[in-house]
Every structure is written in structure tokens, then in C-alpha cells.
Amino acid sequence: xxxxxxxxxxxxxxxxxxxSLDLMSKAAELAIADAGLKRAEIDGILCxxxxxxxxxxLATVFAEHFGIRPAYAHAVQVGGATGLAMTMLAHQxxxxxxxxxxxxxxxxxxxxxxxxxxxxxxxxxxxxPDYEVPLGPTIPAYYGLVASxxxxxxxxxxxxxxxxxxxxxxxxxxxxxxxxxxxITAADVLASKPVASPLKLLDCxxxxxxxxxxxxxxxxxxxxRVKVRGCAQAHTHQxxxxxxxxxxxxxxxxxxxxxxxxxxxxxDVRYAAVYDSxxxxxxxxxxxxxxxxxxxxxxxxxxxxFGRTGEMPLNxxxxxxxxxxxxxxxxxxxxxxxxxxxxxxxGNRQVxxxxxxxxxxxxxxxxxxxxxxxxxx
Amino acid sequence: MPKLADxxxxxxxxxxxxxxxxxxxxxxxxGFCASCGATGLAEKRASGKGTVYATSVVMRAATPETRAHVPYNIVLVDxxxxxxxxxxxxxxLAIGDRVSAxxxxxxxxxxxxxxxxx
Numbered sequence: 001x002x003x004x005x006x007x008x009x010x011x012x013x014x015x016x017x018x019x020s021l022d023l024m025s026k027a028a029e030l031a032i033a034d035a036g037l038k039r040a041e042i043d044g045i046l047c048x049x050x051x052x053x054x055x056x057x058l059a060t061v062f063a064e065h066f067g068i069r070p071a072y073a074h075a076v077q078v079g080g081a082t083g084l085a086m087t088m089l090a091h092q093x094x095x096x097x098x099x100x101x102x103x104x105x106x107x108x109x110x111x112x113x114x115x116x117x118x119x120x121x122x123x124x125x126x127x128x129p130d131y132e133v134p135l136g137p138t139i140p141a142y143y144g145l146v147a148s149x150x151x152x153x154x155x156x157x158x159x160x161x162x163x164x165x166x167x168x169x170x171x172x173x174x175x176x177x178x179x180x181x182x183x184i185t186a187a188d189v190l191a192s193k194p195v196a197s198p199l200k201l202l203d204c205x206x207x208x209x210x211x212x213x214x215x216x217x218x219x220x221x222x223x224x225r226v227k228v229r230g231c232a233q234a235h236t237h238q239x240x241x242x243x244x245x246x247x248x249x250x251x252x253x254x255x256x257x258x259x260x261x262x263x264x265x266x267x268d269v270r271y272a273a274v275y276d277s278x279x280x281x282x283x284x285x286x287x288x289x290x291x292x293x294x295x296x297x298x299x300x301x302x303x304x305x306f307g308r309t310g311e312m313p314l315n316x317x318x319x320x321x322x323x324x325x326x327x328x329x330x331x332x333x334x335x336x337x338x339x340x341x342x343x344x345x346x347g348n349r350q351v352x353x354x355x356x357x358x359x360x361x362x363x364x365x366x367x368x369x370x371x372x373x374x375x376x377x
Numbered sequence: 378m379p380k381l382a383d384x385x386x387x388x389x390x391x392x393x394x395x396x397x398x399x400x401x402x403x404x405x406x407x408g409f410c411a412s413c414g415a416t417g418l419a420e421k422r423a424s425g426k427g428t429v430y431a432t433s434v435v436m437r438a439a440t441p442e443t444r445a446h447v448p449y450n451i452v453l454v455d456x457x458x459x460x461x462x463x464x465x466x467x468x469x470l471a472i473g474d475r476v477s478a479x480x481x482x483x484x485x486x487x488x489x490x491x492x493x494x495x
Contacts, residue, residue: 120439130385131405132463134486136435136443141451144433149453152431152472194436196451241404241453241463 002091004226004374005101005217006035009336011177012210012324016112020050021065023107023211027329028066031213036221037101044072044099046086048106048328051122052113062105072099079126079363080275082106083212083332084231084370090216091228100218106328107211119207126364128239140204140278142240142365144196147280151198153246154287158198160298161279162189165202165321167301168276171308172318174349179208179324189279203279208324212332214339224343224376229356230262231372240365250369251288251360258371264356266290269373271341271354272312273334275362276319285360286314289371313351316341331361342376381420387487389480391425393460394418404460425478427456429470429491442484449483452476454491466491 008030010023018026024047032039045068047059055061059073072093078085083106090102110119120138127133127142150156166186172178184202192201216228234253237243244250259265272291276282286297291312292305300306306314317323317337320330340346341354359372382388394403398415409416430453438444452466454476465481465488474493481490 117439124439128405128463134385134483135451135463135465135488136438136440136446136449136484137433137451137463138435138437138439140437141433141435144435145431145451145453148433148472149431194434196436197432197434199433239405241461 001218002094002228003217003220004214004228004335004339005221006031006033006037006215007336007339008034008213009177009333010211012208012326012333013179014112015109015209018109018209020053020108020113021062023109023209023326023329024062024105024213025066027107027211027213028103028105031103031215035101035215035217037215039066039068042068042101042103043070044090044093044102045070046090046102046104047075048082048086049075049077050108051119051327052109078368080277080331081361081363081368081370082328083335084359084361084372085233087214087216087228087335087372088231088233088370091231094216094218102216103213104216105211105213106332108327108329109209110326111207111209113209116207126238128241132239132241138196140196140199143278143280144199145240146284146366147198150246150280150284154295156283156295156298158190159186161198161203161283162186163298163301164276164279164282165189167306168315168319168321171316172322175317175323178318178322179206180322199278199280205277205320205325205330208326208330210324210326210329212329212336214332214335226339226342227375227377229264229373229375230258231370232257232261234369235367238364238367243366249288250366251285251362251371254369254371255289255360258373262373264373268356269312269358271338271351271357272306272314273338273357273359274314275331275360276315276321277325277362279321281362282319284366285362289358289360308349308351313354316346316349316351335359338374342374381422384480384487384489389487391423391462391478391489392420393423393458395421402458402460404462421458423456423458425489427454427476429466429472429474429476430455430461431472432466432470434468440484446483452491462489464489464491467493
């Protein structure tokens with residue numbers, strides 16, 4: 001058994017003058033306080049990476065900086081899936097009795113700590129160094145390739161994809177910490193600057209500064225208990241050139257295993273937190289996970305299905321697309337928001353029922369997947 | 378047997394490896410077959426013919442060298458020999474187009490560049 005006992009999240013956007021360690025520390029402090037714990041009670045630390053300040057021992061660097069001497073600490077690197085991969089590991093560590101309270105933390109000054117070009121260049125290195133990177137692809141181009149094929153096979157249009165950007169923005173409008181809080185329309189998305197076809201600027205998540213953290217504990221520390229019900233991973237490839245066919249996607253494998261581990265069905269899910277680095281990522285993952293039929297996710301967005309008052313509220317904080325994306329912390333914000341929803345603390349964003357939540361993260365180019373079910377008990 | 382060279386080292390060729398044990402072709406060169414683990418793969422030169430699997434025209438590049446080439450089309454091509462590769466292609470290529478490779482200069486490197494054939 002393991003519980004998410006506390007969460008912490010900074011605003012995303014510009015945090016001029018703050019380092020990755022500063023942002024990690026802010027989020028960690030919030031999460032520890034939220035769990036009602038003291039620093040000294042944290043006996044495990046898992047952290048992600050920072051492209052701005054790379055280090056071979058980031059967890060230890062952070063532990064020293066933050067003033068903790070943990071019994072267990074190391075970094076985890078699974079790209080965008082890192083946050084959920086760390087949560088899965090923390091769950092297993094506390095279940096195995098290795099530690100009692102694991103601090104899971106990510107944070108980076110990715111926006112103000114380096115140029116946007118440097119960010120794009122650093123991230124493009126997930127491509128193959130000999131057979132892909134020399135061709136000058138960017139992360140949007142890798143996902144543009146995926147999008148072109150998915151649209152071709154399932155008849156999804158650019159106007160369909162625009163709906164996901166509009167939905168995430170409409171959610172971000174209600175969160176004071178979101179990077180983008182001006183309303184946009186599908187026409188705005190379609191008219192935004194082309195980046196890598198078929199993706200345009202508003203189909204892409206921004207680069208942000210920010211930090212997120214949570215505590216995974218063996219025993220609950222509050223009456224509002226959020227339990228990790230079951231989780232699973234799948235890793236099908238690293239490079240898009242070596243990706244499997246659309247009929248053997250990693251998300252389908254990981255969700256099937258997670259459903260089995262949790263003993264739950266998609267019909268049990270009341271709230272969804274799904275990785276949305278690009279509009280196509282969200283469209284595909286919703287369909288891979290079974291939250292919409294093939295090619296029909298956009299129609300569900302238009303029908304209000306994924307809205308705050310809809311049947312399956314999705315990323316009510318605004319997701320990567322509008323809350324922001326600071327690297328490892330980016331998708332951790334999805335879990336923070338899920339926890340707030342599950343514990344009835346989401347304020348004006350509160351949904352009716354978030355008793356069972358499905359979270360899904362993706363790293364690389366749909367390469368690494370983590371699916372997780374959380375349950376309010 | 379001398380190692381063959383391909384575009385990744387500036388030679389106008391697309392190479393792949395072929396496994397004698399399981400028959401799978403593979404594009405990323407390594408000392409064993411990633412499907413079955415067998416060693417002693419045969420290195421072969423590809424015809425440069427194939428079908429477009431996916432495309433993305435890059436409008437926003439990340440370096441001054443690549444920015445000079447914008448817009449450029451990144452394509453995934455399913456080759457006649459049965460492996461998939463990433464390359465450049467004409468900007469008007471569409472999924473399903475039959476294509477053939479030539480080579481072009483890109484940001485100081487030689488890259489495969491696919492064009493439509495009838």
C-alpha cells in the first residue's frame with residue numbers, strides 16, 4: 001500500500017533569477033508541509049533531471065542543498081514520463097518497506113536559464129545521434145511525423161487537434177499559476193505560426209520555469225487518503241524511426257497492464273490526467289487509453305466530455321499546453337492537480353467526483369509510457 | 378571485409394544490415410541483430426527506393442545552420458528492403474508517395490533526400 005500524502009506546485013512561467021535547485025526546493029517545501037511532515041521524516045528522495053544544470057548525482061546535490069540525509073536517493077530519467085515513473089518507483093519502495101516517506105521532486109528554470117533555441121536543441125538530442133539528429137529535426141518535428149501518420153490513418157484534422165489546445169487553455173484560465181491565461185479559439189490555433197507541420201505554435205507546449213513535488217508514504221498522514229491503486233510501464237522504442245506501428249503503441253500496453261494491476265476498468269475512472277506535450281500527443285493518448293474511440297477524441301472535446309463539468313474532466317489545471325512545461329516538473333503538475341481534485345481542494349476548478357483517477361505519462365516520442373490509477377479511500 | 382560507409386560519414390549511400398538467422402533488416406548499425414541477437418550481419422547497400430510513411434515540414438529550426446534551410450521536410454520512408462529510415466524529402470511529398478533517394482547538402486552535412494517517382 002502507498003499513499004500520496006502531500007503535493008506542492010509553483011506557478012509555471014518566468015521565475016527570473018531562480019535556479020533549478022531553488023524551484024525544486026520551493027515545491028519540496030510545499031509538498032512536505034502539505035503532508036504534515038517535517039524534513040527529517042523524509043527518508044527517500046527521487047528527483048528528475050535539469051537540462052539547464054545537468055549533474056550525474058542530482059538527487060544527492062538536491063538532498064545536500066535542501067538539508068536532508070536520506071536513506072535512499074537517486075535521479076530518474078524517462079523524459080516526460082519521469083514524474084510518473086518516479087511515483088511508481090516510490091510506490092514500490094514504500095510497499096517493499098525500504099523507506100517510509102519518499103519525496104518525489106522535479107524543477108527547472110528551463111525558460112529563463114537558457115535560450116529557447118538551447119532548449120529545443122537539447123531536447124532534439126532524444127533523436128538518434130547518427131541517423132536522425134544530423135537531419136535537423138526538432139521535438140515538434142518528431143511529433144509532427146507521428147501526427148501526419150495518425151491523421152492519415154484515422155481522418156483526424158488540424159481543426160480537430162486545435163480543440164485540445166482550446167480545452168487546455170480554457171482550463172488554465174481558472175488557475176492562477178498557469179503560464180497562459182488569455183482565452184484562445186480554434187481559429188487562433190489554426191492561424192498560429194507553423195512550427196513543424198501539421199503542428200503550429202499553439203499545438204505545442206511552451207518552455208517554462210517551475211517546480212513540482214509530492215510525498216509518497218507507507219501510511220496516510222491525513223484523513224483525505226489518496227492511494228496508488230496500480231501502475232505499469234511500457235517501453236517500445238527510443239527513436240521515432242524505430243517506433244512500432246500505430247497498432248502496437250506503448251500506451252495501450254501500459255494501460256492494459258495498469259488496469260490489471262489496479263483491478264479497475266476505464267469505466268471506473270472519474271478524472272483523467274494525460275500527458276499533453278502537443279495536441280497530437282493528447283489526442284492519441286486519450287484514444288490509446290480507451291478514453292475515446294479511434295479518431296473520436298476531438299468530438300468528445302467539442303461535446304464537453306473532458307471539461308470541468310463533463311463526464312471525464314481532464315487536466316483541469318491546463319496541462320502542459322497551457323499550465324506550462326518545465327521539464328520533469330511539467331507532467332508532475334498533472335498529479336498535483338489530480339491530488340487537489342481527489343481531496344476536494346481544487347477551489348473554483350473542483351470537479352464533482354474525482355474518486356478514481358487515471359494518469360498517463362509519455363517520454364521521448366511516445367517511447368516510454370507510465371499508466372497509473374489513484375483512488376480516494 | 379572492409380566496412381562500407383554511408384551518408385552518416387559523408388558517403389553517398391544508404392546502408393542497412395541483414396540478419397542471416399532471422400532475416401530481419403535493420404537500419405541503425407550495430408554488431409548484432411536487435412531482433413534475435415545473432416552476430417555476423419551482412420552489410421548491404423539499399424536501392425534508395427521506398428514509400429513515404431510520414432512527413433513533417435520544419436518551419437522553426439533550432440540552430441543558425443539549420444535555420445538557413447527552412448522550410449525543410451523531415452520524412453520517414455519505408456524502404457523497398459523493409460527497413461524504415463528518416464531523411465529529407467521534397468516539401469510536397471505526401472504519405473504513400475513512391476520515392477527515390479538522391480543526396481543533398483544540409484547544414485554542412487550530406488543527407489539523403491527523397492523525391493517522388495512515378
